[in-house]
Amino acid sequence: MTDLKAILPGMEKCGLQESDKRLQNLGDSLLDSYLYEAICEHGGLKFLFVSSGVERINGVKAEDVINDASVLLDQIDSAQRSVYLEAAAASLRDLTSFEMDLRMNSAGGEWRWVHLVRSCPRSLENGRFIVDGIVTDITNRRLFETEISRLAQAVEQNPTGILIADLHGVLLFANQSYSRITGYQFAEAYGKTQRELISTEMSDEEFNAIKGSLNAGRSWSGVLGNRHKNGQFFWQQSNVSPMYDDSGQISSYLYLCTDVTKSKLLEIALRDAKDYAENLVQTANAIVIGVDIGGRVITFNRAAERITGYKAEDLEGRNWFEVIVPKELYPEVWTKLDGRLTDIYSNGFDADADSWPEFDQLLAGGLPTHFECPILTKSGGERYIVWQSNNVFEQGQIVGMISFGIDISEHKK
Structure with a gap:
């Protein structure tokens, strides 16, 4: 009869080798990420395994990281390094996982953003712990988020009132300048139609003419008489354009509005003065x-x-x-x-x-x-x-x- 106890250690070793091989193959197949496994002891870190993606992201070879963990750790932005070390220490102390975004200076001198996810530490003998993690390159995402943030700031801080309405004219978005010009806060105006928000100074015929122009895919620009939430009349320069989805269909409308009351009143005064002078000349x-x-x-x-x-x-x-x-x-x-x-x-x-x-x-x-x-x-x-x-x-x-x-x-x- 075969002695199972004698062959089990060999089977386990073979199984572990197969598992490590599958892990390595998985890690090497990731384009924007890499996997790692490391031992933590006495506050230090010793990498046991790092997949090949580390070379694409950090510009260093996996074997160099395994030989010297500082090759990778030293790339962390100095402004974040202490925060990372505190999070890693807390993870070991509390036996919890953690994740964070890190800004790293790759071996080629290029700054890149990565997202680190580290598993709960698994305890070994003699106060040692083993941890697994995955590092994902999120540079493009962070750049996109930065651009979105800048765009949002530009929209919010723009002196022109900016709003977006759906195909039925229902307001979906408005910036602070729109609130300043009209007196309506976004929460008040949200869900209301443009016809509800524009005073009755504009006739239905005029409003429908604008709507027809937009439905035909044409922009519209003009000066409208409107009323502030407090009832005060003002002149509003409006520029409205259709917005298109990826299929080329009109999906919403972009409204730009500016309070032109001062210039409009000056224009009226100049026109009246011209008419008065012309009348004097003719009479x-x-x-x-x-x-x-x-x-x-x-x-x-x-x-x-x-x-x-x-x-x-x-x-x-x-x-x-x-x-x-x-x-x-x-x-x-x-x-x-x-x-x-x-x-x-x-x-x-x-x-x-x-x-x-x-x-x-x-x-x-x-x-x-x-x-x-x-x-x-x-x-x-x-x-x-x-x-x-x-x-x-x-x-x-x-x-x-x-x-x-x-x-x-x-x-x-």
Whole structure:
């Protein structure tokens, strides 16, 4: 009869060898991880087994780590090393497992992040313990998490209100600036539709037009009247764009909103001031004419139409001087002016010229505050006008002239 007791130790040894071989094969097959087994004694660590992944991740050979554990331990970031040693000591003391993320400087000088999971220590004789562990390279994950964190900070700290809504307009996300602009905290606005959050200043027709544009895959931009949670009216610049999933289908909408109340009120004030000034120009009893640097008419009020007989549309884009001072009637003037309107601006006023110095001064920027001259009306008559003119400047350059004239023809008679 076979003595089983005699052959069991050999069978156990063979089984352990097979187990170690399977463990090594498993460890070597891991692309982003490596396995290890080590003995802890007297506060030190002695690696018994390390799979080949340690070379891919840490840049050191497995046999070098087995011969000298410090080859691997010294790669741990100095800022984390004491934390790791404290966690390892607590694990031995309490016989517990632990895991942590470590930043390690590989043999090639590249910093990498790894996730360490170490098993509960198993007690051996003489105060020794055996531990198993797996180390996984998480560098890409940490970089991705860092980028996500930066993106989240950029979104939260952005002065523009940012929100995301689903296909039905239900709010899914809003940053702090949205809360500041509208008065609604995210918890209050979450789950509500954009129609509920935008005041009734916008008609259903306008809202549906925006919705239709988005459903068609087009972005929309515009200024909306809205009301703060406290009821105060404000102007909101909104930019809305569809967001797409991996299959190219619209999955949600991105809203960007900015409070533009100050600039909108300024725009309204400027428009009102312009309308008021235009009304003054058109209702004035005096002639008001504006020309550009080439003498082309750009402003012509109703008094000018009445006195000259021309309509504003008759003179639009035409040279005012050619109309009121025809060459055939005033050749001495055009000896000076013909083809030189722009040159006179550039070269200045010729005080020795003998042809209508008022026009020379007018174009050269040296106009007297008060002068008179005849003009030719559309019907062929001649009227005498007293002029008050000023040059128009942009960035220090003369770009035109505005003139105010009073008809003194009857006085001349």
